[in-house]
Amino acid sequence: MLSLQEMSDRLELQALVVDYATAIDEQDFDALDEIFTEDASIDYTAMGGIAGNLTEIKQFLTQAMPFFTAFQHLNGNHKLEVTGDTATGKVMCLNPMVVPVEEGEQVMFLGLWYIDKYRRTKDGWRISERREEKSFAHNTPAFMLPK
Template sequence: MPNTEPMTQRVELATVMDRLAVDGLVTDYAVAVDDGDWEAYRKLFTPDGRADYRSAGGIEGDAGSVAAWLAESMRAFAMRQHLIVNRRVRFGILERDTGDTAQVQADYINPMRLAGDGSAAPDFVCGGRYAFELRRTDDGWRLREVIVREKWRRAPQGSGVRVIN
């Protein structure tokens, strides 16, 4: 019987490296939104990448259109901080090569402060779950789809803010 231990170790190391890269991509997504770096946001997606923010009062569309919408919408908030936790990663198969796709389910809490509030504390908080669909490309892992599933929000009375994420 052939010794497959070195091969198994290589596969396990590759899986760990992919998990780290996927985790980094999700973190880069949160940082791009929080920092308002819409060029970085666009670069996180595949050319056909899409995002769906409808459950949070937003839009669904290609990454460029959504980035433009976010740039306008996020002006309402002087501070944003996405905390993305409980990341569940599942690797899939594309063209018979294991590991070319990934699904990530992750919970989020997103404290924000409305522009013009003047305080340091967040006055607007929401939470929910992301569904990320990723694809391995020649440039590394990229987002093919992001779906926001907002579960709750706390907003100041009379703020009229609909767009939160």
């Protein structure tokens, strides 16, 4: 049986994951300062992005996300392991993205896992490490495929 503290920790971590998805979908990249630790390591390379620190990732997102005309991040299957003031997580994400193409628009579907490390700070739980693990990509426009 989970203790009240364990239940609270899990709910806070799940809320953190939702806050991340909301910040990305609303393109409110400054909100990521309240989601990640200052020394966070973030790796989006599995899905074609970059790896870097929080400042580098915010710059990347500011440049990359406006290319897409619509997108959503749906998270689920949160597998969380809490050990005191640290935790690990594996979170499923379904990410449809609308891509402008010559013919108009095309919706591609990305399936991935976030492999996370979390740390409790004086301001609450934060993501200290996030790495994407690819599950699938469907209907990706040809110009976006690796050469």
